[in-house]
Amino acid sequence: xxxxxxxxxxxxxxxxxxxxxxxxxxxxxxxxxxxxxxxxxxxxxxxxxxxxxxxxxxxxxxxxxxxxxxxxxxxxxxxxxxxxxxxxxxxxxxxxxxxxxxxxxxxxxxxxxxxxxxxxxxxxxxxxxxxxxxxxxxxxxxxxxxxxxxxxxxxxxxxxxxxxxxxxxxxxxxxxxxxxxxxxxxxxxxxxxxxxxxxxxxxxxxxxxxxxxxxxxxxxxxxxxxxxxxxxxxxxxxxxxxxxxxxxxxxxxxxx
Amino acid sequence: xxxxxxxxxxxxxxxxxxxxxxxxxxxxxxxxxxxxxxxxxxxxxxxxxxxxxxxxxxxxxxxxxxxxxxxxxxxxxxxxxxxxxxxxxxxxxxxxxxxxxxxxxxxxxxxxxxxxxxxxxxxxxxxxxxxxxxxxxxxxxxxxxxxxxxxxxxxxxxxxxxxxxxxxxxxxxxxxxxxxxxxxxxxxxxxxxxxxxxxxxxxxxxxxxxxxxxxxxxxxxxxxxxxxxxxxxxxxxxxxxxxxxxxxxxxxxxxx
Numbered sequence: 001x002x003x004x005x006x007x008x009x010x011x012x013x014x015x016x017x018x019x020x021x022x023x024x025x026x027x028x029x030x031x032x033x034x035x036x037x038x039x040x041x042x043x044x045x046x047x048x049x050x051x052x053x054x055x056x057x058x059x060x061x062x063x064x065x066x067x068x069x070x071x072x073x074x075x076x077x078x079x080x081x082x083x084x085x086x087x088x089x090x091x092x093x094x095x096x097x098x099x100x101x102x103x104x105x106x107x108x109x110x111x112x113x114x115x116x117x118x119x120x121x122x123x124x125x126x127x128x129x130x131x132x133x134x135x136x137x138x139x140x141x142x143x144x145x146x147x148x149x150x151x152x153x154x155x156x157x158x159x160x161x162x163x164x165x166x167x168x169x170x171x172x173x174x175x176x177x178x179x180x181x182x183x184x185x186x187x188x189x190x191x192x193x194x195x196x197x198x199x200x201x202x203x204x205x206x207x208x209x210x211x212x213x214x215x216x217x218x219x220x221x222x223x224x225x226x227x228x229x230x231x232x233x234x235x236x237x238x239x240x241x242x243x244x245x246x247x248x249x250x251x252x253x254x255x256x
Numbered sequence: 257x258x259x260x261x262x263x264x265x266x267x268x269x270x271x272x273x274x275x276x277x278x279x280x281x282x283x284x285x286x287x288x289x290x291x292x293x294x295x296x297x298x299x300x301x302x303x304x305x306x307x308x309x310x311x312x313x314x315x316x317x318x319x320x321x322x323x324x325x326x327x328x329x330x331x332x333x334x335x336x337x338x339x340x341x342x343x344x345x346x347x348x349x350x351x352x353x354x355x356x357x358x359x360x361x362x363x364x365x366x367x368x369x370x371x372x373x374x375x376x377x378x379x380x381x382x383x384x385x386x387x388x389x390x391x392x393x394x395x396x397x398x399x400x401x402x403x404x405x406x407x408x409x410x411x412x413x414x415x416x417x418x419x420x421x422x423x424x425x426x427x428x429x430x431x432x433x434x435x436x437x438x439x440x441x442x443x444x445x446x447x448x449x450x451x452x453x454x455x456x457x458x459x460x461x462x463x464x465x466x467x468x469x470x471x472x473x474x475x476x477x478x479x480x481x482x483x484x485x486x487x488x489x490x491x492x493x494x495x496x497x498x499x500x501x502x503x504x505x506x507x508x509x510x511x512x
Contacts, residue, residue, distance in 0.1 A: 042343075042344045043344070043345065044345045044381050045343055045344025045346075045347070045381070045382070046381075047306060047307075048304060049303070049305070050301075050303060051303075052298075059322075060319065063315065063316065063319050067315050067316070087298075087299065088298045088299070088301025088302065089300045089301035089302070091301070095351070096353060097378070097379065097381060098377075100379040102381055120377070121376070121377035121378075121398065122353070122377075123353065123355060123356035125302075125353060125356055125358055126301070
């Protein structure tokens with residue numbers, strides 16, 4: 001299995017603290033060593049880094065831990081291969097363009113007997129069940145809406161699509177188009193919303209602490225979503241299983 | 257205007273020597289400082305790095321100059337903005353998926369009164385004439401071929417599409433799907449094919465030399481394509497204007 005990390009904020013925020021702890025699970029505190037990747041939105045623009053090396057030692061992961069890239073929406077993934085060989089084209093997150101927006105997707109889980117009909121313009125480059133699921137989701141979104149709908153409408157469509165994929169196995173995923181971040185869990189995924197007054201957090205995977213009050217303003221809101229809690233002195237909330245969750249401006253948005 | 261750099265090889269090759277000289281033009285020996293990008297194919301997989309900073313000083317460009325990423329097809333770009341603001345989404349190279357392959361495109365030039373009808377599944381994320389031209393090329397390739405055709409057939413279609421865009425202005429571009437690299441020039445673009453016996457090359461933009469015989473085998477073939485010659489002791493061949501050139505396995509392929 002793999003692990004997921006997401007961040008959604010109301011102001012461009014540096015993910016280095018979270019990524020530093022997360023990437024320890026790719027070789028040090030965990031065995032998710034079959035590649036990794038991270039994507040940062042800057043408005044509509046996107047930086048995507050993928051690597052076949054393990055994130056705990058990769059020079060590119062080292063750059064990400066040291067270089068403050070500020071973003072409102074981040075999705076990262078460390079891989080422990082289930083389907084698809086260890087290769088660059090099988091590293092998450094995956095990216096496709098739809099309606100003039102970049103869409104970024106990462107999956108934790110394993111889908112069995114999942115062979116949807118692809119008949120449009122989205123085809124996998126690699127050989128994972130995850131990229132296949134993403135291509136099918138993009139195809140079905142494109143069929144369901146003539147152009148970019150509201151975030152709420154998108155959430156309803158995504159809920160329907162996730163319900164159709166989930167019977168095939170574990171389907172924890174993160175998705176973003178730069179405007180918002182969607183999260184879905186059938187097993188392990190939890191989140192935290194940080195806001196004023198900010199406190200000090202201690203990572204679980206390495207002996208590092210950060211006092212968020214030194215690098216935030218009282219208006220900042222940051223939601224972090226991860227497979228297993230990243231810090232040992234905060235309360236992380238497990239997701240309700242089988243439901244799409246929408247994060248916008250650093251907050252979980254209530255869906256009807 | 258911008259500048260282009262491409263590399264096509266018959267074995268995964270390190271582009272650091274060429275990129276080191278090329279990136280000096282983004283702030284030191286040239287004023288192409290409005291962002292940059294580079295894409296490396298590893299088989300079907302792709303690493304793409306884009307940055308709004310200038311390539312001569314960007315920490316990510318520094319990583320690329322120091323970290324040996326070996327690739328058979330590389331496309332890089334340094335930007336001096338003509339159309340579209342300085343933003344991440346306007347940095348080349350651009351990427352789209354078609355027929356289960358990543359396609360990478362970078363453009364040097366300026367297209368005027370170019371407003372093609374986009375009616376399929378490829379839309380620009382940013383606001384450059386370049387990404388618009390790329391989306392139109394992807395759309396027309398998808399319409400012209402039901403699935404991945406031969407490289408020769410693709411070259412014929414690309415020749416037709418380039419002829420239809422070129423009346424709108426300067427249209428120098430590089431395109432790759434990981435199998436081959438296509439180059440087209442209406443003004444400045446030149447290339448070199450390096451093969452056994454390899455010699456020492458001296459960069460034009462910084463005082464750096466490399467003896468290629470120390471890092472190659474006699475079977476290696478490497479073609480480098482660039483807006484203006486990168487070395488001062490080698491003979492670079494200007495492209496015939498208005499014609500698509502196909503590079504495969506490090507060699508220019510004759511097209512009928």
